[in-house]
Amino acid sequence: MKAKCLVGFPIHWHGEYDPFFTVQQVYSYPGAKAFSVHQHKVNPMPGPYEGLRVIEFGRFIAAPYCGQLFADGGADVIKVEPLNGDDARRNGTRLSTTEARQYLNKNRGKRSIAVKLSDPRIIKALQKLAKSADIIISNFRPGQGEELGLDYLTIAKYNPRIIYAENSAYGKKGPLAGQVGMDLLLQARTGLAEITSDGPKAIEDDPVIDYMGGMLMSWGIASALYHRERTGQGQQLDVSLLQAALVLQNNSINHVDKVDGWRNEFVAYLKDAFVKGMTLKDIVDERASRKPPIVPAYYGFFKTSDGFIAIASGGRALQMRTAKLLGVDDPAIDDINYQPDDYVEYTRAMRAKSSAILATQTTDYWLQVFEKAGLPAGPMQFKDQVLDDPQCWENDYLVRLDHEEVGGITVVAPPVKFSKSPLSTTTASPVLGRHSREILVEANLSEDEIDALFLEQVVYEQPS
Structure with a gap:
C-alpha cells in the first residue's frame, strides 16, 4: 500500500498571489485519482474570539x-x-x-x-x-x-x-x-x-x-x-x-396526550416484565405491537443490483415525484384523503415495491436518474472514503496539520464558515506541557519559583 502524500505550493487567487492558500495534490493508493484541495495555512483576518x-x-x-x-x-x-x-x-x-x-x-x-x-x-x-x-x-x-x-x-x-x-x-x-x-x-x-x-x-x-x-x-x-x-x-x-x-432525540423524545396513551401502558408493563420471565425479544415485540414501526417507502437505504443507495424523499411532494420516477402505483401518494385499512402494512407493501424496482439497476444508474430528476439520493461510503472526498476538500471541511511529534494528520476542520471573522486552524494539538513555563511566567511567577516547581516535579514540560 502506498502512503498518502500531499505536495503543496502557493497559488494565485483571482489573478493575485495569495500566500494564505496552497493547492495540494492528494494521492491515496496506487491507481487512485488525484484531486486538488485548498488548505488554509494562516488566516490574515482575526477570528471572532481573538483577544479572549x-x-x-x-x-x-x-x-x-x-x-x-x-x-x-x-x-x-x-x-x-x-x-x-x-x-x-x-x-x-x-x-x-x-x-x-x-x-x-x-x-x-x-x-x-x-x-x-x-x-x-x-x-x-x-x-x-x-x-x-x-x-x-x-x-x-x-x-x-x-x-x-x-x-x-x-x-x-x-x-x-x-x-x-x-x-x-x-x-x-x-x-x-x-x-x-x-x-x-x-x-x-x-x-x-x-x-x-x-x-x-x-x-x-x-x-x-x-x-x-x-x-x-x-x-x-x-x-x-x-x-x-x-x-x-x-x-x-x-x-x-x-x-x-x-x-x-428531539424527534422522538416527546409525548402527545391525544395519541401516546400507549406509552404509559408500556412503561407500566416494563416494571415487572423481566420478573415475569419475559425475554428481551418478548419486550421488543410488545412495544412494536403497541406502536408498530413505520417503514417509509421512499426514505432510507435501498439495495441496488451492485450495492446500496440512500434515498431521502421525506416530504409528500418529493414522495409523489419519487413514486412516479420508479413507476410505483401508490394511491396514498396520489390521493391525500386515501386511508388504507392498515397503514403499517400498506407502507411495508409500498416499500417492497420500490425496493424491488431499485434492485434491478446499479447504484450509479440510479444516482444519475435521481440527480437528473432533482431528487435527493446519494451513495453509501465507508468513513475511510470520506477522507478522500473532493466535496469535503473543496469546501475546506477537512484540514491537514503538522504535529511536531506525530507528523502529518488530517482532521475535521472548524464547522462554520464566517465571511468577516473566519475560524482557522493554525497549529496541531500541543505535546504534553509544551507551554508550561511560559504560562507560569504569565501567572507572574519568578524564574526561581518556576525552576523550583520543575525541580520538585510539580510541573512538566516535554523537551523540544
Whole structure:
C-alpha cells in the first residue's frame, strides 16, 4: 500500500498571489485519482474570539472539543492537564507515550500546561490566570472544582466577568446529581442505544452525546459573551450530557396526550416484565405491537443490483415525484384523503415495491436518474472514503496539520464558515506541557519559583 502524500505550493487567487492558500495534490493508493484541495495555512483576518483568554480544565471529549472551537475562533486557550496528561492522550490508536488519536482530533490550537493540580502553589498560579481570563471550561469530577478553589463561586469573587461553563453528566439536581457519567451510560439511560431482540446496540465509534455536549457548551458560552457585552456580567453555565442526549432525540423524545396513551401502558408493563420471565425479544415485540414501526417507502437505504443507495424523499411532494420516477402505483401518494385499512402494512407493501424496482439497476444508474430528476439520493461510503472526498476538500471541511511529534494528520476542520471573522486552524494539538513555563511566567511567577516547581516535579514540560 502506498502512503498518502500531499505536495503543496502557493497559488494565485483571482489573478493575485495569495500566500494564505496552497493547492495540494492528494494521492491515496496506487491507481487512485488525484484531486486538488485548498488548505488554509494562516488566516490574515482575526477570528471572532481573538483577544479572549480561555482556561480549560477538560478531559476526554465534550469540554476539550468546546475548547478547540474557541481556539479555532482565535482565542488563547490554555489547557490545564495533569502531569501524565488528559486521559484522551491514551485513547484510540497510541502514537507515542503521550500522544493518541483521540487527543489529536479535539485539542488543536491550544497551549498545554502539565501540573500537579493539588499543589497549593499551582492552585495559586491558576487563580492568578483566572483573574484575567474571560472563559473557563471544565468537566471536573463532581465536587473537585470546589475542593481545589477553582469553582465558579470562588473565581467570580475576584473576576465577576468570568463565564464559567461546566459539563456534568446528569445535571446539578435530582438523584443522579454528582454522579460520574460517560457517553455510553447516557446512551443506555436515554434510549439512544437501540434496543433490539439481540440486545442493546450502542453508537460506539462516534460518541455523539459528548460532541453535542461540546457544541451546546460553545453555543452557551457565545450567548453568555453577548449577555456580558450588554451587561458587563459573567455567569455560570451547566451543560449536562443528559440534556445533550435529549436534544439529539428531539424527534422522538416527546409525548402527545391525544395519541401516546400507549406509552404509559408500556412503561407500566416494563416494571415487572423481566420478573415475569419475559425475554428481551418478548419486550421488543410488545412495544412494536403497541406502536408498530413505520417503514417509509421512499426514505432510507435501498439495495441496488451492485450495492446500496440512500434515498431521502421525506416530504409528500418529493414522495409523489419519487413514486412516479420508479413507476410505483401508490394511491396514498396520489390521493391525500386515501386511508388504507392498515397503514403499517400498506407502507411495508409500498416499500417492497420500490425496493424491488431499485434492485434491478446499479447504484450509479440510479444516482444519475435521481440527480437528473432533482431528487435527493446519494451513495453509501465507508468513513475511510470520506477522507478522500473532493466535496469535503473543496469546501475546506477537512484540514491537514503538522504535529511536531506525530507528523502529518488530517482532521475535521472548524464547522462554520464566517465571511468577516473566519475560524482557522493554525497549529496541531500541543505535546504534553509544551507551554508550561511560559504560562507560569504569565501567572507572574519568578524564574526561581518556576525552576523550583520543575525541580520538585510539580510541573512538566516535554523537551523540544
